[in-house]
Amino acid sequence: TRVVCLARRSEKEPALGDFVVEERPLPPLGAGQVLVRNLYMSVDPSMRGRLETTEKHYTHNFAPGSPLDGRALGVVEESRCPAVPPGAFVRHQLGWRERAVLDGADTDGADRIDPRLAPLPTWLGLLGQTGFTAYVGLTRIAALRPRDTVFVSAAAGAVGTAAGQFARMLGADRVIGTAGGPDKCALLVEEFGYDAAADYRAEPVRDALARLAPDGIDVYFDNVGGEQLSAALHALRTGGRVALCGMMSQFGDDRRTVDINHLIQAVLKRLTLCGFIVRDHDDLRPEFERRVAGWLAEGRITARETVVDGLENAAGALLSLLRGGNVGKMLVRLGES
C-alpha cells in the first residue's frame, strides 16, 4: 500500500522534501483483524513535535525511513472479525497510508462509527479527537460555568471552532477569540458563535483583550502559549482558570520567549492553570458524543473542515496547518465511501 514516510529530519523547519510517498507491503490479515481502506486522515499539530528528536512527547516520535501515523477513518474491505464486517466505517490510528490492517475489536484498533449520525469528516473533527479536546478542556479542565467570559486562541482552528461553539452551548456569557488575519476573525463572529474576535498579528493581544473584555476574562482556553498566554494572565479575573491545551506559537522560527515572571499574575489573582492530554479523559467521551451529536442534529453548531485531496498532498497539508492555512479541522481525503 502507499504510505507517507519521513525521508529525513529537518535541522530547522520541516519542508516538503522531508517526506516521501512509498509503496510498503501490508501484513497478512490475521484472525480478529480487518483490512481498511482509508477515506479521511486527520492532520494534527502534534505531528510537528513528533518530527523532532530531542523533546519528549506524549507518544512516540517518527524515525527517518519509517511511516508516519495518525488518526484516520476508513471503510472495512475485508474482515476476519465478525463484529466489524466489510462495509463498516472505523476510526483508528494508522493514517498517512492508503490501506491498513487493524485489530477489529480492540481499544487500540478499529473504533466503529455510525455514518447516519454525522458525515464522515465530522467524526475526525467536531465529533472526533479535536472536538473532544475542546469539550474536555472547557468542561473538566477549565470547569466552565454559565455566565463566564471565555477567551480562546487559535480560535479558527479545529479545537478553536469547537471550543467557541461549545462554550456558547454551555452557557458562557461572552466568548472572544484570536486568529491570524481579518478573514478568519470575521468567520469567528459570523459562523462560529464568537461575540468578538481579534487578529493577533495586527494588534498586541493584551490590547485586544483590554478592548474586547474590559471587565476581564474568567476562562482562557490556550492553544498557542507565548505572548497570548501572558496577555491572558493579565486579563484574567481573580479565581480565573486556564486550560493549557497546546503551544502553537512555540513551533516556528519566529518563536519569541516571554518572561516567565508574568506568572506572578497567577499568584496575585489565585488563578488555576492546568495542562491536559485529552486521551486521559476517555470517561467523558459518551457524554461528549451524546451532547455534541445532539447540538449538531439540532443545527445549533457547525462542523467545518478544510479538505486537501490525495496522499501525495498530505505533507503539504501538515505544513499548511502549521502556517494557519486551515479553517476548522484540517483533513486529507483519500477517497469516497
Ligand code: NDP
Ligand atoms: P488548528 O486547527 O488550530 O491548527 C493550528 C492553528 O494554529 C493554525 O490554523 C494557525 O491559525 C495557528 N497558529 C500557527 N502558528 C501560530 C502562532 N505562532 N501563534 C498563534 N497561532 C498560530 O489545530 P488543532 O485544532 O488540531 O490544535 C489546536 C491546539 O490544540 C494545538 O496547540 C494542539 O497541539 C492542541 N491539541 C492538544 C491536545 C491535548 O490533548 N492537549 C489534543 C489536540 C490538540 P492562525 O491562522 O490563527 O494563526
